Amino acid sequence: GGIITQTPKFLIGQEGQKLTLKCQQNFNHDTMYWYRQDSGKGLRLIYYSITENDLQKGDLSEGYDASREKKSSFSLTVTSAQKNEMAVFLCASRGSNTEVFFGKGTRLTVV
């Protein structure tokens, strides 16, 4: 089996700060995703990547950048953190005919 590792687990930032979240997978999956999870709103897609160096915007991409420099890693950058923002960011990956696997998430708080 494989695993998806997200770092850091908790991230506290200041308003206006640029913050980077990291994700590593050892499934050797081609496709990776970043979702944002807010209470009562489910998971919403921010960015996805179908292969190394590919980036595609999801429904919630405004205010975020992403980077896929290696097949195994996918980073997400919050370009300017919003005050009182609080959410969990989930990274996921999928192989060619497999289910989607998720990491445990990074919990962001902006003060």
Place this chain on the structure above:
Amino acid sequence: GNSVTQMQGQVTLSEEEFLFINCTYSTTGYPTLFWYVQYPGEGPQLLLKVTTANNKGSSRGFEATYDKGTTSFHLQKASVQESDSAVYYCVLGSYQGGRALIFGTGTTVSVSP
């Protein structure tokens, strides 16, 4: 467009009671539908999957049946345990957009002993 609706935000039960979570979806074509479960501190994980080929899925005592006529995909379990306390998401598989999953808003199930 593609969407999933879960109206129940919270369900509270006692052990051995019957669980039913309602879900409806909107899409064109023949969907693949999933239920994902998320335990505290964990990411969502696949509970079961249903395609139009088989109409019904089951796993760990949970069952889900897909009805194309009513575009519904309900989850049920005959007798819940305290360990079933979690958030349950109805999820639509997409053939576009990197085959990203489209999530409902989730139903928090709390089971007391």
